[in-house]
Amino acid sequence: MFVVGLTGGIGSGKSTVADLFAEQGIALVDADIVARQVVEPGTPGLTALVAHFGADILSADGSLDRAALRSRIFGAEQARQWVNDLLHPLIRSKMAQQLAAAQSPYVLWVVPLLIENDLYRQCDRVLVVDAHEHQQRSRVLARDSRADADAIMARQMPRDERLKYADHIVDNSGDVEQVKAQVQLLHRRYLSEAAQKRL
Known part of the structure; x- marks a missing residue:
């Protein structure tokens, strides 16, 4: 199986990007969902x-x-x-x-701490969802007004460090149409790379 590991900082929009891949018929394995299932x-x-x-x-x-x-x-x-x-x-x-x-032809593995927990080594590609830090902060506070966004972000790997591990990056600082276009390009690429791996 061709595995694309998807990660990003809190409030970067991982779920939005993952859902766009799911709309293309790609199976998702989401660590947060699995953590609730167990x-x-x-x-x-x-x-x-x-x-x-x-x-x-x-x-x-x-x-x-x-x-x-x-x-x-x-x-x-x-x-x-x-x-x-x-x-x-x-x-x-x-x-x-x-x-x-x-x-599905490839699988998207959604893990917030993919890099920190060394799970990226089990992936064929690492996809990082990125957004400006002020956008991350506002998204976190929109979800939970009591959250200490700065404290949460401080516990995570710094944005610049995370991006060093990325094979590909989705810039989620624009509107949803821009994000969709990036996902569609990557989807076609991953279909091709997954097919190559199966040969």
Whole structure:
């Protein structure tokens, strides 16, 4: 399978770009979605979290109350590490299953920390979605007015450093038509490169 790893800073517009590829019939494997799937009711992930932290991390409907879990691990490095040690292997395993099962000519692997977690090494191409930092900040605040956009951005790899890893870049600082045009060009390129790989 030809794997295109898609990443970018928070508020860069990764989801917008990923959706445009999906409209072309390309399968998506999204790390954020998988992270929610591995803690759905009835999963080993949620069962282990409840056994460790107690049932008060559950919502009334039996699903994980993410805010409750965050409050339990906030500032508690050992607890946060325990959660990471539990969930990261589950997430990676499920992503590997989904990548292997993808039926499209190539697959788009959407991972916010693709570079930071060294997952880019498993990709045939790295696609970085880029936007000006003031745009990233305003997009984050539009989604969550309480978010500390500067603190979140400071924890991520610097924009200039991230771009060094890119095989291709989608500039998401313009309007959606400009972004669509970039995606269509890249889509044709990836179709051709994926076909070459299969030869």
